[in-house]
Amino acid sequence: MLIKTVNGHTPEWGADCFIAENATIVGQVTMGNQCSVWFNAVLRGDVHFIKLGNKVNIQDGAVVHCTYQKSPTTIGNNVSIGHNAIVHGCTIKDNVLVGMGAIIMDDCVIESNSIIAAGAVVTKGTHVASGTVYAGMPAKKIKEVSPELSAGEIDRIANNYVTYSSWFK
Template sequence: MTYEQRQLLVLGNRVPVLAPDSWVAPNAVVIGDVDLFDKVSIWYGAILRGDLNAIRINSYSNIQDKTVIHAARTSPTGLSAATIIGKYVTIGQGCLLRSATIEDMVVIGDKSILMEGSLVESNSVLAPGTVLPPGRLVPSGQLWAGNPARYVRDLSKDEKEEIGDLAKSVFGTMDRHSAEFLPHSFAYVATEKLRESAAT
């Protein structure tokens, strides 16, 4: 017996809410109390688990492949344990976020880890593989890296502008991917022809 993977899972009264123009890849999973705002994209293999607390992802932000986002029931810092992601944020591949807050215009590099109560302020970048311990703050306009994360340098004006451009470019890519999974897509026709030619 085979089971089709479900993209959206309701847990009790915790219900995912998606804007009409957000996009969730066919093998990504959104569980429980998760809000996806306009133009948000959730990429292949990502998991958003809002079973214990809320996850909010604001407009034009994107969650790349195999990233896991969840939220603790409570936070040791006394602050909100929800995971909040601002506008024009790019979360790289293979990241882990737990009860973290990310303000607008931020890039989180691939395989980074953000722990409970951590905060990344606007116009900031975490280099790939960065580990942000619980309660750590990354001030606005800075590049941080390492395990544990440390200040590297301030970002230039051009680097800050590129943050929004990156999020917009991902949105353009999302449009092409989402079209392949619409009911009227004919991508499967080309696939079937390739299979037939390979068999002969």
Template structure:
């Protein structure tokens, strides 16, 4: 076990350690396990678990994974892939799925195996995206099970941009204040 004040709790699995960019912020009580890569200026907030034990997890740059989120992968299926500039709301669950750049996953949403959330799409708070669903670019899906609610509008896009920039700024401030500059 490796516990680093600069990178949360990191654990190897089968000899594979997480690879975390030095410009990412990983909260001290976030746990990152195994075959996980996290890009620059991404933030993994308090209480998150990212478990790349039975497959790989890849997280791009400036992606914000809010408190208590759980990310896992499938041993017999696919890994979990998150692109750049994504917001994942508090207490979300992502399992063996693909979230493309600029997407937004709401608070307590669940995205299951083999789902794809295309670039700029949104899964609303509390939504359950059942296995194999594809949320097309420019759409908002909500409900349990999730279905198309409406198209993304200019207000959504403005909020995504403001939220994304705010969380990159917060991650950088937290990293600097708690750990000093890199």
């Protein structure tokens, strides 16, 4: 793993976290407990802060960044960021699934219990309401998150990544 101090800020993480050997975490990055940062993922807190809650997984190839002195990135608890997603200068609340290859741009707010579909592009400043699924380019609401979808996808994936990470520790 590449852990690098930038401008006096060194990444910090809580208990029971997994960071892959080729993950990159630099600068002002803090994460809670039971987080995982997977192969080739990048969390670059060089121009603003990145804050992750508990039980967040940043999957292979994902990039988390910010906008200089303007838009930090804050991610809540029980959040999955899918393979090759880009999360940039935005706020993601609790219990959210960001699908593979999705892009979330500056100043977006993704409310709790939401899903951003694979390949979706959430354009600058979009506010995703709690309990909704957004898909497309640009991303738009396509439906509500059912209890089955919440348990079957949001919770299942976040819990699975805690299990998967235990295999590597």
